[in-house]
Amino acid sequence: MLQKTRGIALSYIRYRETSIIARVYTEEFGLQNYIINSVRTAKSKNNRIALFQPLTLLDMVVYYKDDRDLSRLSEVKTSHPFQSLPFDVAKSTMAMFVMELLNKVLKEEAGNPILFRFLVDSVLFLEEARTNYENFHLAFLLKLSFFLGFGPESAREFESQLRENAYPFLPDNEMETALNTLLRQPIGTPIKLARAARNELLDALVAYYQIHIDTIGEVKSLPVLREVLG
Template sequence: MLAKNNSIVLSKLKYKDYDLIVKCYTQQRGIVTYILRGILKSKKGQAKTVYFQALSQLQIEENFKPNQSLHAIKEVKLGYIYKSLHTNIYKSAIVLFLSEILSNVLREEERNEALYDYLETALQYLDNEEQYANFHLLFLLKLTRYLGFQPENLNKNHAYFNLQSGTFETFDDGIYSISGKNLTLLKQLLGINFDALHTIKISAKQRQEFLNMLLHYFELHLDGFKKPKSLQVLNEVFH
């Protein structure tokens, strides 16, 4: 069945000698994996691989067959042309990190337009923004809403936040309770949108500590979640 599907590239993998397997999050069907047969066989084909850079936004005409795990692409073009996401070294580090996270946590093969719209809008914001050092923190925090474990936004005046329950509490509940700077930053981020990120001023050390806390939060709520290998690169770039 030929159909058009807006897609965001999550990962790509060389298969055999000349094929490419591309995993995308799509507007119409959630996770879809495509196979591009022979694309690496010629220089012309290899040139087309530029479409499949991490988190590229594409318009794909696909040959979708419901009973198959790999689907064919008849035609592809850019749905949105990034100005800086793949050329700015700092943004590229964020892209590498987020694409690895998304490839890990997005698994549903069903439509979720609200999630797709969030990814599309957030990435376009990052592409156009000049102050973005904390972007990935808010991106991951907002992503929890679509994954089903968003921190509750009540009782924000309480002195602790429980990573396991996702709630603010009045008491220290042990290893899952956070307080101090991480708690303060969590409360700040829960109350803002991307256009207010420039108001958040933190050090590189605090950024790393908060990110580690966020990743631990993901580990507690998502079976099989693993810290991305690109975390070290991200930390080095923003050190």
């Protein structure tokens, strides 16, 4: 049955000689895998493979059956062509990190419109921001944790959960204030964090996710993100 849905491209793998299997988080059906034929050829129309780069926002018409692990697309286009995200080193590094985490934590094969809206709004913020996005990845992880069921209510609770799991996180007053602001204010709220403090909080957030989702394992994009953004 043909269905319309919006989606967020998460990743893709090569399939056979010219095709890919794309992983997409959709508004209507949650996490889905789609096979897209003939996109890895010189004759591929309109460079369709670019539609499945990290966090691309999609409008799709799909063949949907709830008992299939692999579906097909009838139509696909981007709903918001990126102008800065793929070309800004800091933004693209954040996008790779966010994409990797989402691939690890999103499991539901059911629609969650509120979560989908949060993800779209977050991607659009990162694409459109000209300033105050250096802490985007930190705010994003904190706010996403509430959708996943383990969001901390305060910096003190965050610290307590880490210490209970033998992670040595001891924020000073400045870090605690920054953490509470990240928790309670919209993404993009100006926050002053030194490079070392930003790295420390990033590592603590990844550890916090690993405590609550034991299948996360190694986050391969973390060293690059730490180096680029700090």
